Amino acid sequence: MKITELLSNETIILDLHADSKQEVLDELADQLDHAGKLEDKEAFKNSIMEREEQSTTGIGEGIAIPHAKSAAVKTPAIAFGRSKSGVDFESLDGQPANLFFMIAASEGANNDHLEALSRLSTFLMDENFRQQVLDATSEEEVLQAVNDKENEVDGPTEEESAGSDQRILAVTACPTGIAHTYMAAEKLSETANDMGISIKVETNGSGGVKNRLTEKDIEEADTIIVAADTKVEMSRFHGKPVIETGVGKAIHEAEDLLNRAVNENAPVYEHEASASETSSEKDGRSGFYKHLMNGVSNMLPFVVGGGILIALSFLWGINSADPESSQYNAFAAMLNTIGGGKAFFLMVPVLAGFIASSIADRPGFAPGMVGGLIAITVSGAEGATGGSGFLGGLIAGFLAGYLTVLIKKIFSGLPDALEGLKPVLFYPLFSIAITGLIMMVINPPLTQVYTGISTFLESMGGTNQIIVGIILGAMMAFDMGGPVNKAAYTFGIAMLDAGNYAFMAAVMAGGMVPPLGMAISTTLFKNRYSKEEREAGKTAYPLGICFVTEGVIPFAAADPARVIPSTMVGAAVAGGLSMLFDIGLRAPHGGIFVIGLVGGLGQALLYLASIIIGAVITAIMAGILKKKVTA
Template sequence: MKITDLLKEDTIILDLQATSKADVIDELVSKLDEAGRLNDKQAYKDAILERESQSTTGIGEGIAIPHAKTSAVATPAIVFGRAKEGIDYESLDGAPSHLFFMIAASEGANQTHLETLSRLSSFLMDKDFRQKLEEASSEAEVMTVIDAKEQEESEETQQETGNQASSILAVTGCPTGIAHTYMAADKLKETASEMGITIKVETNGSGGVKNRLTDEEIEQADAIIVAADTKIETDRFRGKPLIQVPVGKAIHQPKELLNKAVNKDAPIYQGDGGQSSDENNQNSGGRSGFYKHLMNGVSNMLPFVVGGGILIAISFLWGINSADPANDDYNRFAEMLNTIGGGNAFFLMVPVLAGFIASSIADRPGFAPGMIAGLIAITSGVEGADGGSGFLGGLIAGFLAGYVTLFVKKAMQGLPAIFDGLKTVLLYPVFAIGITGLIMLLINPPLTTIYTGLSSWLESLGGSNLVLLGLLLGGMMAVDMGGPINKAAYTFGIAMLDADNFTFIAAIMAGGMVPPLSLAVATTMFKNKFTKQEREAGKSAYALGAFFITEGAIPFAAADPARVIPSVAIGSAIAGGLTMLFDIGLRAPHGGIVVAGLVEGNPLLYLLAILVGTAVSAAMLGFLKKDLRKE
């Protein structure tokens, strides 16, 4: 969109009569109203004044850009005013302002309008451009000056990009944001370089968003790839060919994705008004919406679980009752750690899980209902049941809050535009929180009964049943190494940790450490069966396995899944089963070797379980893998 699509001759004032800032605003607003660009003149003026009360829009260099985005605007527009003598507009540099561009953006102004206005701001930094506007003798000449500037910028951009290969953008993200996110990014960049494709990859990892895509880069991109198993901000990609796939596909099939992007073999993304993120993902072979929403909750909950769990476990180094002032083992520092980890971080675990599941479903309006529903889940159960419905209630609370919020949003679509500003700050919260809260208060007591019954049944398991469950959980950690099966096992372990059952997470961690450790050992012992690149990767796999980062085995599994996956799954299952057999508990939900000192039971037997599982998997790999020298 061109600037002159928003600025017309009937919204240009070459000689402002105003003598003060208030007069300038009045005169420009009146011009917009006379040109039929406003629904409500006074409401638009109030929005302009509210923006000015935050900070002046007199940016200096003789320029002021008052602006507002409001439903009082009928048609997005720009009004230009010029005062040759200059007017005191309280500019940042203290100098009088000569050129005034008042921007009127409607409530539903799309990204194209906003980018056009941003381009105008950039043009005004050009001294020659400003001088031409100051010297223009007619409204038509003002339009010509602006059109010429846009044409000049367009030609420069074409010269800069005309000889480049296709420009592709990508975003990667996984629920934990530890390994898959960055492996997918590296694989896309490596493959793009081989194909002669220009690419930039934004990563949404545990440390936050890195290498964020800019609006200008998105505007110039030929297509965008979103490889993620967690919620990614996609509204910024409206109007662009968008490919949405699981993060694993970027690791295993980067060339296929890049070819689709180069050929623009993807639907044009329409945002909330068209094909939804989840629908796109399903059509591209991605995870279901349920999995994506669940993983958004789990990934945001993990810092609370890991940080809180390890702090609680450390507090027990002074004794199991060291946080109790009435006990002989009492230690003030241990009590503080226990309060931080258990009384606060672990207490927030379920509300955070529910809040982010709900916000994944219904965007920002779903967050508050989800948090409150999650809080109800852990505080309003049945008498004598500490912790309410716990993790189970949190899951149900998150999905309930998300879909109730969607219902509320849909029910209020027909309200007049004047209520748009009230929806997010008043109407959505009141109705979504109220409805969700009432339902949760009604269903939480029976959920609590189910949850406590399930927890009691699992705790009563013993002997062969417990070992079989350990075999299952350990094996699940290795089947897809960070995928939905792995995450299902880990999420179950967290739920049991929340229910004060510590044996399951111990089996799960042992099973998750075996795949990278066994491949590290195999690349060391059976060098002739691995490429040089795999042997180098095997060195880092020692550290990844030791710190419980199962994803360290993914490159090996991707290269030879038929041999690697069964081998590591069997070893992981054995490690999990032995951990249960040895009755090992662990209060820390992550960390691997870092939390070895926090093991409940015999730590040497826990180490033995991991070593036996690693040895079995490494031996199977050595037997099944082909000798590369013979090939």
């Protein structure tokens, strides 16, 4: 689609009357409304002002591009206004703006519209083009300048330029993904080309991610510039020099940013996720594990917060939430309702929703949530809780995700005019209906399977239960936050949801031992560890007591053959002892801070003893296996 199909004589004002920023916005919005482009002028103005509150759209060089994507837009359009004297638009360079392009994108605007709008943004980076528009004496001359520029551009903007041996990457993104995203990309590419610098720019716009940076690109990059006013995927840049700035800086100070990048004047980016999570992302781990972990990670706040609130309510007595019991306490009942009746109730639907959205993006979320909600009902009847629980939630999530992908493919051939209806009508209607119908059919037999498994595990006693505790503990220590560790933890959560608390206790004990054991080992066997490892040992103490198994990673990475067996043995002992002492833990996280919630003082001491014994075994075994160091 050509820009001149969005910009017309009816949406051009050659001489604005406005003397202020607000007046400019009002005058251009009025022009769009008079041209029949808006459904609701006031609602559109509100959308424009919401965008301005995020950051000014006065980008400098005498240009302002106010824009919004709103349901108040009837037809995607561009309004142009010019003020020869200039208007203070709070521009990034502090100078008055003369040229104003107001972009109105409808909520259902297709990719053709969005790319045309973003293409105009890149044109404004050309000084000659700006001068032509500024000097135009009629609406036709403005349109001719735009048309000539479009004809001049042959094919897509070159977003990668060859130059020096240094390799610079960039990511640009603005909140609406229409204008600034592409202007920043264009400015960085042009400036880099003038400076003889090799650069590749990824844009995160309304039409999706374009020119995506690959793992190889990132691995080979010297420096990465992230010019964004909204969230972008940052974990992939872990360990690389990264310059983080606003998208406006990339437009107005591109040369300074590139000089910083060339001189490697950038801090090394450390992603806040655990090292194991970062590693898995870098390794490109995908498929089942990736989708499952997306569900589990988003479910955890509900599980952890809800579980601890439930556990706290039992401080007033095991029946403190029952109004008929003599132990009843109103505050404890509220904690139990918030934690169990609300947060825990949402656990399985959230799990299913985020698994589905990992597979099918946003359209998968609604059918996943509905499928997960059906899973926690006995027969599909509202309010009948129980159902197939965690097992049903997993199946519902993957079912909804892949069904939505299929539905998206089926509707991919619809005319462009119906593009806006897909995400708001076709996808949710068919994906929710089909997912729901299938789950209603399979949930009763799944409930029987889930109940049977739970009953079998609960009936285990003596040696069998201890063996399960040993296996769970060893799994928690095997890869320290990796897939095996996550599998054990997910199993503990599933059993927690089923009302069996012993498995969660074994899992947490097994997860606390590795960092605690290695911390103790560095204290007891100083001559077996380097100075850096002894310092890491000090950090491992608080990580261990907080149930952050990843605290052992520095030791395992340096000497896996000795450290991993040591941690697995100690964690296995802790998990087995926890089962032997029949410890039950309703809180799925918290480490030492929730040990008191396992029951009475005797149970808490036995649980603490299990963890300490396991940690000491790890410490001694590692100290014996490791060789002396000279430093």
